[in-house]
Amino acid sequence: xxxxxxxxGGISSPNPFWVASAPPSNTGYQCHRAFEAGWGGVVWKxxxxxxxxxxxxxxxxxxxxxxxxxxxxxxxITDRSPEVNFRxxxxxxxxxxNHAIVVSLMTDTRESWHxxxxxxxxxxxxxxELNFGCPHGMCERxxxxxVGQNPDVIETIVGWVMEVTQIPVIVKLTPxxxxxxxxxxxxxxxxxxxxxxxxxxxxxxxxxxxxxxPEPYVAGKSTSGGYCxxxxxxIALNMVQQCAADPEVKLPISGIGGIQxxxxxxxxxxxxxxxxxxxxxxxxxGFRIVEDMIEGLNDYxxxxxxxxxxxxxxxxxxxxxxxxxxxxxxxxxxxxDYDTCIGxxxxxxxxxxGAHQAIAxxxxxxxxxxxxxxxxxxxxxxxxxxxxxxxxxxxxxVCPVDGCIDMIDIDxxxxxxxxxxxxxxxxxxxxxxxxxxx
Amino acid sequence: xxxxxxxxxxxxxxxMAEIEPKYSPQEAVTEANRCLxxxxxxxxxxxxTGIDIPAFIKKIATxxxxxSARTILSANILGASCARVCPTSVxxxxxxxxxxxxxxxxxxxxxxxxxxxxxxxDNINLFSPPTKKSGKRVALIGGxxxxxxxxxxxxxxxxxxxxxxxxxxxxxxxTYGIAYYKLTPExxxxxxxxxxxxxVEIRTGVEVGRDITIPELxxxxxxxxxxxxxxxxxxxxxxxxxLPEVVEALHFIDDIHTKPLxxxxxxxxxxxxxxxxxxxxxxxQAKRLGAAHATxxxxxxxxxxxxxxxxxxxxxxxxxxxxxxxxPEAVLExxxxxxxxxxxxxxxxxxxxxxxxPDSAFDFPCDMVIxxxxxxxxxxxxxxxxxxxxxxxxxxxRRDDQTGQTNIPHVFxxxxxxxxxxEVVNAVGExxxxxxxxxxxxxQQEATxxxxxxxxxxVDAPPYGAGLDAPVRVQETATSFR
Ligand SMILES: Cc1cc2nc3c(=O)[nH]c(=O)nc-3n(C[C@H](O)[C@H](O)[C@H](O)COP(=O)(O)OP(=O)(O)OC[C@H]3O[C@@H](n4cnc5c(N)ncnc54)[C@H](O)[C@@H]3O)c2cc1C
Ligand SMILES: Cc1cc2nc3c(=O)[nH]c(=O)nc-3n(C[C@H](O)[C@H](O)[C@H](O)COP(=O)(O)O)c2cc1C
Ligand code: SF4
Ligand code: SF4
Ligand code: SF4
Numbered sequence: 001x002x003x004x005x006x007x008x009g010g011i012s013s014p015n016p017f018w019v020a021s022a023p024p025s026n027t028g029y030q031c032h033r034a035f036e037a038g039w040g041g042v043v044w045k046x047x048x049x050x051x052x053x054x055x056x057x058x059x060x061x062x063x064x065x066x067x068x069x070x071x072x073x074x075x076x077i078t079d080r081s082p083e084v085n086f087r088x089x090x091x092x093x094x095x096x097x098n099h100a101i102v103v104s105l106m107t108d109t110r111e112s113w114h115x116x117x118x119x120x121x122x123x124x125x126x127x128x129e130l131n132f133g134c135p136h137g138m139c140e141r142x143x144x145x146x147v148g149q150n151p152d153v154i155e156t157i158v159g160w161v162m163e164v165t166q167i168p169v170i171v172k173l174t175p176x177x178x179x180x181x182x183x184x185x186x187x188x189x190x191x192x193x194x195x196x197x198x199x200x201x202x203x204x205x206x207x208x209x210x211x212x213x214p215e216p217y218v219a220g221k222s223t224s225g226g227y228c229x230x231x232x233x234x235i236a237l238n239m240v241q242q243c244a245a246d247p248e249v250k251l252p253i254s255g256i257g258g259i260q261x262x263x264x265x266x267x268x269x270x271x272x273x274x275x276x277x278x279x280x281x282x283x284x285x286g287f288r289i290v291e292d293m294i295e296g297l298n299d300y301x302x303x304x305x306x307x308x309x310x311x312x313x314x315x316x317x318x319x320x321x322x323x324x325x326x327x328x329x330x331x332x333x334x335x336x337d338y339d340t341c342i343g344x345x346x347x348x349x350x351x352x353x354g355a356h357q358a359i360a361x362x363x364x365x366x367x368x369x370x371x372x373x374x375x376x377x378x379x380x381x382x383x384x385x386x387x388x389x390x391x392x393x394x395x396x397x398v399c400p401v402d403g404c405i406d407m408i409d410i411d412x413x414x415x416x417x418x419x420x421x422x423x424x425x426x427x428x429x430x431x432x433x434x435x436x437x438x
Numbered sequence: 439x440x441x442x443x444x445x446x447x448x449x450x451x452x453x454m455a456e457i458e459p460k461y462s463p464q465e466a467v468t469e470a471n472r473c474l475x476x477x478x479x480x481x482x483x484x485x486x487t488g489i490d491i492p493a494f495i496k497k498i499a500t501x502x503x504x505x506s507a508r509t510i511l512s513a514n515i516l517g518a519s520c521a522r523v524c525p526t527s528v529x530x531x532x533x534x535x536x537x538x539x540x541x542x543x544x545x546x547x548x549x550x551x552x553x554x555x556x557x558x559x560d561n562i563n564l565f566s567p568p569t570k571k572s573g574k575r576v577a578l579i580g581g582x583x584x585x586x587x588x589x590x591x592x593x594x595x596x597x598x599x600x601x602x603x604x605x606x607x608x609x610x611x612x613t614y615g616i617a618y619y620k621l622t623p624e625x626x627x628x629x630x631x632x633x634x635x636x637x638v639e640i641r642t643g644v645e646v647g648r649d650i651t652i653p654e655l656x657x658x659x660x661x662x663x664x665x666x667x668x669x670x671x672x673x674x675x676x677x678x679x680x681l682p683e684v685v686e687a688l689h690f691i692d693d694i695h696t697k698p699l700x701x702x703x704x705x706x707x708x709x710x711x712x713x714x715x716x717x718x719x720x721x722x723q724a725k726r727l728g729a730a731h732a733t734x735x736x737x738x739x740x741x742x743x744x745x746x747x748x749x750x751x752x753x754x755x756x757x758x759x760x761x762x763x764x765x766p767e768a769v770l771e772x773x774x775x776x777x778x779x780x781x782x783x784x785x786x787x788x789x790x791x792x793x794x795x796p797d798s799a800f801d802f803p804c805d806m807v808i809x810x811x812x813x814x815x816x817x818x819x820x821x822x823x824x825x826x827x828x829x830x831x832x833x834x835x836r837r838d839d840q841t842g843q844t845n846i847p848h849v850f851x852x853x854x855x856x857x858x859x860x861e862v863v864n865a866v867g868e869x870x871x872x873x874x875x876x877x878x879x880x881x882q883q884e885a886t887x888x889x890x891x892x893x894x895x896x897v898d899a900p901p902y903g904a905g906l907d908a909p910v911r912v913q914e915t916a917t918s919f920r
Contacts, residue, residue: 261500285475291493296502402464 002301003308004294006040008274009193009252010168011127013040013100016269016309017293020256020277021046021104021129021172024287026078028088032095037287038294041100043196043277044089046077046131047116048106048143053079059205059215061231070231071280072205074216074223077106077131082116086123093124102170106131106143110160117165127167130158130192132183133174133199148174148199151186158190168193170254173239175201175232180239184249195243196254196277198236200226229280233258237271244272244317261289262296269309270316328422328434329414332391332407334358334384340404341382343375347395347405348382358388359395390437439775441683441705441806444728450699453726454618457752458522458548466552470499473544476535481546484533486867487514487587491530495549506553508564514870515590515636516583516629518558519612520863521551522621525746529863558628565594567637572596574880577659579646579823582610583862584853585665586633587869588842593636595877600659601638604645608633610667612862614695615688617719619726623695647823656848661876664835664844664851665869666820668813668859674711678769683776687712687720687810694723705806708732709779711766713743717810718750721758724808733759735766735802737784737792767799769807778803816855824849834858841875842868850875 004015018041019025019034026045034042053075061070078085093101103120105128107113120128132148147153154171161169171187173180175198187195202224207214214222236257243249255273259265260281268276281289297309306312336347351359361380364370369381382395396405417425425431445453461469473495481491490509497506510517526532526547534543557564574597578585581603589599607613612626634640644650655662671686673679683705693702708724710717713736724732734753736743739762743750763784770778783798815833828836828845835851837843842850852868854860878884 262502263500286477288477288493289496292497292500292502292505295505295508296497296500299502299504402462 002298002306003310004040004298004301006275006309008100008168008254009127009170011041011100011102011170011194013275014098015040015294016273016275016297017041017265017290018043018100018102018254018275018277019282019287020279021131022279022283023075024279024282026080028092030287031088031092031101034282034287034290035092035096035099038290039099039287041102041126041275042092043102043104043129044085044125046104046106047082047085048077049112050081051076051079054216054218056216056218059225060229061205068229068280068284070203070205070227071229071283072203072216072225072227073200074218074225082119086119089120089123089125093126100126102127102129104129104131104172108143113157113160114164117161121165121167125167127170127193128161128165129170129172129196130161131172131199132157133172133197148172148183149177151182154183154186155190158187158192162191170194170196172199173197174199175235175239175257180242181246181249184243184246184251188249188251192251194252194254194274195249196256197239197243198232198257200228201232201235203227228257230258230260233264237267240268240273241271241317241320244314245320262293262300265293266297266300266312267316269312270314271320272314272317274310274313324419326418327416328419329412329417331410331412332393333386333389333410334391334393334395335406335408336382336384337404337406338369338372338381340401341372341375342401342404343372343379343381344400345380345382346398346400350394350398355392355394356388356390358385358390359383360385439805441703443701443703444706445700447698447700450702450727453728454694454699454723456522456622457619458551460555461548461552466498466549467501469545469549470495472536473499474535480533480535481530481544484530485514486529486861486863487520487870488867489513489517489530489550491546494553495544495546498549498553503553503556504562504564507557507562510550510554511557511564511632512594514863514866515587515633516612516862516866517550518554518625518629519583519616519621520866521547521554522625523612523616523861524863525748525861527748528746558625558632563635565632565636567593567635568596570596571598572880574598574661574876575600575659576661576663576876577602577655578663578665579655580610580665580667580853580855581605581608581630581640581642582665582667582853583612583865584667584855584869584872585610585663586630587866588663588665588850588852588873589638589869590633590636591870591873592876593633593638595873597873597877597880599638601640602644602646602650602655603640603642604648606642608640608642610665610865614692616862617691617723618694618699619723647819652823661848661850661879663842663869663872663876664820664824664849664855665853665865666816667854669816669819670814671809672811672814674766674769674809674811676766676768678771678776681769681771681774681776681807683805684769684807684809687716687808688813690720690808691716691723694727699727702727704729705776705804706730707804708806708808709766709802709804710734710808710810712736712810712812713738713745714810714812715745715749716812717808718745718753718758720808720810722753722756724806725753725756725758729806731759731804732757733761733802733804735761735764735779735781737763737765739763739786761802764802765794766807770801776805776807779807813854813859815858820855832858837872838875840871841878842872843875843879847879 006016021043025042031042057075059072060068063069103125105116169192171192173183184195204214240255252274254275255268256277259276259278265276348359359382362383364381396407399405426433475492475496479492494506494509530546531543537543576599578601581601585601592599608630609626613623704727708729710721721732721734764781766779768780779802781802783795817833830836835856837851842852850872852872853865
């Protein structure tokens with residue numbers, strides 16, 4: 001059994017799986033259900049001055065029959081009163097002393113920030129998360145992502161919070177910005193204890209072509225929403241890694257965005273997150289998904305010989321480098337396993353029309369390839385033109401059979417050489433420029 | 439003529455190979471991703487052992503195969519054999535919600551096999567005996583699925599369990615009786631090992647009543663579990679029944695499980711009397727072992743046969759033949775060997791009563807007769823072992839449905855001996871219930887702790903898995919947070 005407990009900037013929890021600030025963390029009732037199911041922490045649904053929501057508020061992207069690959073919402077912060085929320089936070093904390101309860105906050109004036117932080121401490125919260133991320137509804141009022149997109153304002157507001165807080169402060173970042181490290185650095189400079197990312201991405205998921213109005217439909221209109229769910233994971237992973245690698249950020253990270261299972265979580269942690277938060281997957285399937293997350297992560301750590309989850313944090317970060325430092329002399333090419341190839345020829349057409357024309361269709365008998373599973377006698381089969389293959393991976397990505405197209409390393413016999421070294425060598429006359437591709 | 443083995447080793451092995459091969463990883467993940475991960479899923483309720491099916495399928499989808507097997511085996515220690523032998527179309531798969539959307543239920547049995555094979559094949563150790571012991575000891579009579587299910591649950595609850603089995607190996611019909619192409623004895627024996635991993639002791643080659651008596655057991659143990667199954671095949675009671683080629687289905691099948699396949703004697707023309715699932719198993723295996731003709735003789739019609747539809751379809755695919763509306767009157771003999779059956783025709787009247795048609799006798803040539811008329815109850819043995827035990831009119835052991843307790847308070851029962859003959863999974867489920875019944879008997883405490891609240895609806899749900907995990911709602915927390 002690996003040790004799954006983590007400590008995020010002073011907030012400890014029995015495992016790295018937290019419920020993100022969103023509808024699943026809206027009430028004490030849900031918080032209780034979450035902890036009972038096994039979640040290690042809850043970031044309470046963002047508190048602030050009373051708001052009113054519209055009725056229709058979610059829409060989603062379905063892909064090839066899979067529901068909710070991406071999820072979009074136009075909801076605001078909590079529509080329940082601060083009194084009720086703080087009372088329930090207190091009750092939950094008393095009942096679950098070893099689990100993390102973090103209160104997400106969003107307000108405007110200095111006095112108001114002070115008040116909410118103090119009330120969070122009074123309720124026994126383990127920390128506060130400052131929501132500088134919500135991309136709709138709140139930013140129009142100068143809150144949410146309107147703050148998160150402006151590093152100076154972040155510094156000012158976090159500064160106000162630091163004046164009164166005695167509990168750790170997490171700054172939640174919006175991805176709706178060109179360079180995520182800027183707001184992350186502001187958080188660092190203003191003394192925050194951790195950052196969490198990503199909040200939702202500006203989005204419109206679909207247009208109803210009969211009404212000619214996007215979803216979610218609200219009485220003849222719609223509005224830009226916030227995008228999350230499995231589809232955003234790659235964007236979130238990238239931003240987490242950028243913050244983890246930036247020497248001016250150096251803050252513990254709570255990774256959020258599209259996490260559905262233990263593998264996703266392990267990837268975030270390997271790229272520098274200390275823990276993870278989940279919203280959409282819970283909205284889809286309920287709190288019970290955490291059982292597999294805990295068990296799967298534990299088995300993975302055991303299998304990999306890691307005694308605790310902290311050993312995994314950031315392990316893959318150093319493997320990400322700037323493009324110009326990658327080895328231009330590394331070479332791979334595609335290799336087809338004819339024993340498993342089913343003859344769909346998707347690899348052929350992908351390479352032919354979409355890439356580098358490096359696959360031929362050949363007579364299997366002439367090549368001595370024979371028949372594979374389900375292939376018709378004499379039907380042409382794809383064959384990699386090894387001299388033409390640039391090793392781009394496309395065919396292996398489209399091939400529908402696991403392991404059928406392998407990308408194999410080719411020994412070029414050349415020393416590694418990055419773009420930077422190449423430029424230097426050409427400039428110094430050590431080598432001729434590589435001729436352009438024909 | 440005397441009957442002999444027909445096929446060479448290679449052909450016999452090929453013919454008897456498992457009909458449903460193991461999923462490849464990609465097949466398993468693709469199928470697992472079709473599952474909707476229902477909440478309060480009907481498939482769980484349809485499983486007599488209450489396996490959390492959506493949870494184990496989801497774990498296959500995420501690559502957490504060990505965890506998937508843990509989910510399965512902690513609810514049903516014989517999860518690997520059940521994956522192969524369960525009549526899934528009338529159990530879990532028959533309840534899958536996808537039947538109502540696109541007619542194709544999730545292949546739960548095959549996914550279950552994929553996950554459990556992973557731990558059995560790689561010898562992954564999932565369980566260890568619990569450290570807290572109650573000091574209570576239970577003797578289980580019979581080493582079949584009912585006792586194994588019961589012993590595993592007892593072990594998990596901290597009680598000591600000792601199984602007494604008269605045969606050389608435990609597993610009951612799982613080891614000696616299930617059609618070979620569904621389940622091989624190897625898998626059954628691996629599961630027996632799993633039960634041993636939990637700290638259960640198994641004494642094979644010990645027949646209770648002969649090698650050890652009930653009073654002796656009662657001195658040493660705090661409770662008894664009767665998992666003795668059913669007895670031998672019912673007799674035909676017709677002339678010629680004593681001929682050497684007239685065999686009981688269970689003996690024929692036992693041969694298949696204990697001898698090399700190419701050494702199992704089988705006729706060229708085999709007649710199987712009866713039309714239950716055992717008859718189907720016998721006719722199919724006779725055919726696969728090389729019989730030119732293997733024919734089921736059944737007194738009623740196609741629509742009345744007790745065998746499952748999919749079993750019937752399988753037998754037809756294998757080329758088995760069927761003679762409906764006929765009863766054997768005598769086994770015909772030539773030189774001391776079977777040469778045929780004398781059959782008479784039957785018909786059903788308007789009230790669907792069966793009657794024999796006068797003067798309708800005809801001869802049916804065959805050189806082997808397999809009797810598959812159902813199994814006797816263990817009445818005589820039980821009367822002898824436990825004279826005070828209350829039996830139902832049909833010879834089964836009367837016991838409480840939920841706790842398995844009989845009229846003798848420290849004696850519990852389950853499986854075929856109690857339900858009159860059902861499936862492996864029912865035997866395991868009943869064994870599990872009896873273990874919980876004993877736990878309550880010992881400790882006056884429910885064996886089921888509060889079921890995780892997050893796994894339940896907010897209304898009181900009827901019991902999961904036919905009453906196994908009757909969830910105890912945490913009422914108090916429910917109200918304080920609403
Ligand atoms: C031919 C056949 C095919 C079947 N196919 C299927 C199938 O495909 N799928 C399915 O789900 N079910 C099938 N079944 C049913 C299934 O095998 C039984 O329901 C199940 O095995 C019952 O388990 P049990 O533990 O109650 O009894 P058994 O499996 O019969 O085990 C009882 C054990 O008790 C032992 N025993 C009896 N008396 C004593 C004694 N005095 N002392 C010590 N040991 C004793 C016996 O040797 C035996 O090992 C089939 C049954 C038969 C006969
Ligand atoms: C309906 C909905 C409401 C949300 N409300 C909040 C909120 O109040 N405060 C906040 O910080 N983030 C909020 N989020 C963003 C989530 O906390 C999370 O950052 C985002 O959904 C990405 O994670 P996911 O892909 O697991 O859903 C909300 C998300 C959704 C879908
Ligand atoms: S999910 Fe619940 S609240 Fe939302 S529309 Fe459906 S029933 Fe109504
Ligand atoms: S995509 Fe894969 S399966 Fe299809 S033809 Fe190419 S190698 Fe074969
Ligand atoms: S009912 Fe079918 S779809 Fe639903 S959880 Fe069970 S197997 Fe999956």
